[in-house]
Amino acid sequence: MAFQPSTGEPLGRSTRSAAVQLSGIHKTLGGTPVLAGVTMDIKAGEFVTLLGPSGSGKTSTLMAVAGFIIPDSGKITVGDRDVTNLPPGRDRDMGIVFQNYALFPHMTVAGNIAYPLRVRGMSKAHIKDRVDRALRLVRLEGLADRKPARLSGGQQQRVALARALVFEPSVLLMDEPMGALDVRLKQELKWEIRQLQREIGATVIYVTHDQNEAMLLSDRVALMQDGRIEQYASPEEIYRRPTSIFAARFLGDSNLIAGQFDESAGCMTVAASGKVIPAAWPSGSPCHGRCMALLRPEHARISAATELTTPHSPAQDLTTMGAVLEEAVFMGQSMRYRVHVPDLGCALDVQQVAGAGTTALSPGRQVNVSWDPRDLHLITTETAS
Amino acid sequence: MSVASRTGQPAASGFMSQGRQFVGLAILLAFLSVFFLYPLVEILVLSVIDAEGSLSLQPLYKLLTNAGIQSILLQTAVTSVTVAFTCLVIAYPAAACLARLEGWKATLGNIIILFPFLTSSLVRTFVFIVLLGRNGMLNQFLVSIGVPGAPWKLLFNQTGVIIGMTYVLLPYMLLSLVGSMKRVDARLIDAARSLGAGRVTIFFTVYLPLTAPGVAAGLVITTILAFGYFVTPALMGGPAQVMIAQLVEQQVVIMFNLSQAAGLSIIMLVIVGVAYAVAARWLGIARLMRAG
Numbered sequence: 001m002a003f004q005p006s007t008g009e010p011l012g013r014s015t016r017s018a019a020v021q022l023s024g025i026h027k028t029l030g031g032t033p034v035l036a037g038v039t040m041d042i043k044a045g046e047f048v049t050l051l052g053p054s055g056s057g058k059t060s061t062l063m064a065v066a067g068f069i070i071p072d073s074g075k076i077t078v079g080d081r082d083v084t085n086l087p088p089g090r091d092r093d094m095g096i097v098f099q100n101y102a103l104f105p106h107m108t109v110a111g112n113i114a115y116p117l118r119v120r121g122m123s124k125a126h127i128k129d130r131v132d133r134a135l136r137l138v139r140l141e142g143l144a145d146r147k148p149a150r151l152s153g154g155q156q157q158r159v160a161l162a163r164a165l166v167f168e169p170s171v172l173l174m175d176e177p178m179g180a181l182d183v184r185l186k187q188e189l190k191w192e193i194r195q196l197q198r199e200i201g202a203t204v205i206y207v208t209h210d211q212n213e214a215m216l217l218s219d220r221v222a223l224m225q226d227g228r229i230e231q232y233a234s235p236e237e238i239y240r241r242p243t244s245i246f247a248a249r250f251l252g253d254s255n256l257i258a259g260q261f262d263e264s265a266g267c268m269t270v271a272a273s274g275k276v277i278p279a280a281w282p283s284g285s286p287c288h289g290r291c292m293a294l295l296r297p298e299h300a301r302i303s304a305a306t307e308l309t310t311p312h313s314p315a316q317d318l319t320t321m322g323a324v325l326e327e328a329v330f331m332g333q334s335m336r337y338r339v340h341v342p343d344l345g346c347a348l349d350v351q352q353v354a355g356a357g358t359t360a361l362s363p364g365r366q367v368n369v370s371w372d373p374r375d376l377h378l379i380t381t382e383t384a385s
Numbered sequence: 386m387s388v389a390s391r392t393g394q395p396a397a398s399g400f401m402s403q404g405r406q407f408v409g410l411a412i413l414l415a416f417l418s419v420f421f422l423y424p425l426v427e428i429l430v431l432s433v434i435d436a437e438g439s440l441s442l443q444p445l446y447k448l449l450t451n452a453g454i455q456s457i458l459l460q461t462a463v464t465s466v467t468v469a470f471t472c473l474v475i476a477y478p479a480a481a482c483l484a485r486l487e488g489w490k491a492t493l494g495n496i497i498i499l500f501p502f503l504t505s506s507l508v509r510t511f512v513f514i515v516l517l518g519r520n521g522m523l524n525q526f527l528v529s530i531g532v533p534g535a536p537w538k539l540l541f542n543q544t545g546v547i548i549g550m551t552y553v554l555l556p557y558m559l560l561s562l563v564g565s566m567k568r569v570d571a572r573l574i575d576a577a578r579s580l581g582a583g584r585v586t587i588f589f590t591v592y593l594p595l596t597a598p599g600v601a602a603g604l605v606i607t608t609i610l611a612f613g614y615f616v617t618p619a620l621m622g623g624p625a626q627v628m629i630a631q632l633v634e635q636q637v638v639i640m641f642n643l644s645q646a647a648g649l650s651i652i653m654l655v656i657v658g659v660a661y662a663v664a665a666r667w668l669g670i671a672r673l674m675r676a677g
Contacts, residue, residue, distance in 0.1 A: 068575060088575070089581055095579075098576055102570065102572040102573050102575065104573060104577075105595070115577070116581050119577075119583070164580075167581065
């Protein structure tokens with residue numbers, strides 16, 4: 001695809017953003033499979049994050065899209081072009097923000113941003129115009145003549161972003177672009193990247209191991225493990241309805257209770273205690289016997305066990321159980337409790353907003369823990385046949 | 386000097402107390418004074434004492450205005466610079482390959498570079514005389530495949546001097562280039578590719594500028610070393626290829642004119658010193674030290 005110099009318009013909403021499709025990508029490096037059948041489709045203009053622990057194949061997937069890894073099998077398309085075996089470069093038409101940025105140390109900020117335009121043989125006047133607009137876009141107007149070594153980490157990251165965007169590629173790839181930055185700067189830049197992407201409308205594939213980054217930035221998250229995608233959905237969907245134990249554990253904090261689901265009665269038997277508690281199987285999913293129940297800490301509540309409540313309170317339709325408070329930690333916006341629940345045969349983490357009216361609960365106390373059964377999300381642990 | 390050790394950081398302080406550091410420094414300084422500064426001053430004094438035994442700049446002036454010596458100085462300078470650039474042209478691609486080696490291959494590469502250092506330059510020069518002579522291996526080969534003009538005259542002329550000195554000085558150039566090339570971040574090349582640059586463009590816009598300190602350091606080192614070279618031009622050059630160091634030797638051994646030998650030595654020292662100062666100022670001394 002030829003480069004179309006559009007000089008009049010500001011680097012604005014890109015009409016060139018393209019859909020990306022990966023199907024059955026396999027790659028073995030040095031005898032170890034790093035990608036074991038990665039399949040995903042990314043819509044034009046979508047912000048997709050590859051999230052996972054190190055070694056899960058997220059960077060390898062990105063590098064396969066970028067063309068630095070040629071898959072053993074499978075197909076990658078951008079728009080309607082097959083780019084599987086295309087080397088990285090002009091024909092591939094992708095902007096990449098590398099981990100640690102890979103800025104050219106011997107060039108100024110403006111020189112770095114101008115580089116992709118220069119190698120495309122654009123005229124000096126057009127290059128200057130484009131570079132100026134890119135600098136404005138990432139708010140680095142005054143630093144055009146600085147060398148990268150004299151910039152802060154956050155500024156370097158913005159230069160890398162401007163350099164990857166200035167030639168208006170159809171896809172923008174970002175490999176842990178905030179890995180080297182401190183927490184406060186990250187927080188600020190997250191909002192900026194989000195806003196910038198919405199402004200430009202580019203298709204973005206973003207790699208991170210930070211779940212907060214993934215939640216804040218993404219339209220959809222591809223949660224990866226062992227070279228394969230565990231779940232590919234919106235951050236909310238993965239958080240509320242994880243399809244695997246791994247997904248439940250990786251995104252957010254979780255309490256997991258092993259048990260047996262009884263379809264006809266609409267309840268599950270807790271494996272450790274034999275106790276039966278109300279639970280509903282997520283609609284649309286096939287029913288299986290053995291399962292794990294996920295209860296997020298913020299969905300459970302505890303209260304002082306001053307009056308005995310029935311285990312199942314029909315008035316509020318809550319499941320309530322007696323428990324012993326083991327730990328109570330003040331976390332700022334909330335209190336974090338760890339309670340042992342004999343009826344479940346395990347401990348639960350509970351997170352509760354620490355308002356002024358909160359009764360001080362001290363460890364060792366008898367408490368009641370309760371939750372809405374609809375917040376109990378069941379995950380099958382039986383391998384689907 | 387090994388490639389691996391040069392990337393190391395200076396040893397942490399605390400290894401020696403301040404007092405001990407001063408003692409160490411004093412020993413080094415004493416060594417330098419006795420074995421370098423003292424003879425140097427002696428030579429300097431010798432070079433500025435005229436025939437009557439009084440202090441004068443006349444002897445140095447006479448040397449510098451001598452047409453024969455001027456032409457030898459010019460010959461020496463031209464040869465040194467030619468050798469340095471020949472080294473660069475040969476060593477650059479070789480160093481680029483060596484810099485990419487890893488593990489045992491890198492070790493083997495370094496051994497191959499350093500191997501010639503284990504032999505004296507006299508022996509290495511004789512080896513080349515065997516190779517390049519009228520009936521040497523190279524000419525025999527050229528004649529056997531019927532190259533026009535063969536056998537070529539490759540010894541006892543400027544060609545012989547350039548070939549011999551290039552061979553001897555090549556490792557210095559290689560080491561300084563490999564050092565700077567190893568520091569080039571491979572991801573910068575990837576970045577340039579992803580931004581749409583072709584191989585040739587990447588070489589000229591990224592790789593060459595980033596290895597420039599090594600190029601500069603290599604050129605300075607080889608030029609300076611070549612400037613004072615003696616064995617190779619003496620054995621592989623003809624009468625027209627006399628270099629300044631040979632002239633010094635003649636003055637000492639044949640003419641017994643220590644004063645003139647000292648004068649020539651001082652002239653050499655000044656030329657090399659000025660050349661180094663200019664190079665350091667242009668290229669930045671820190672960069673030269675780092676890359677060398």
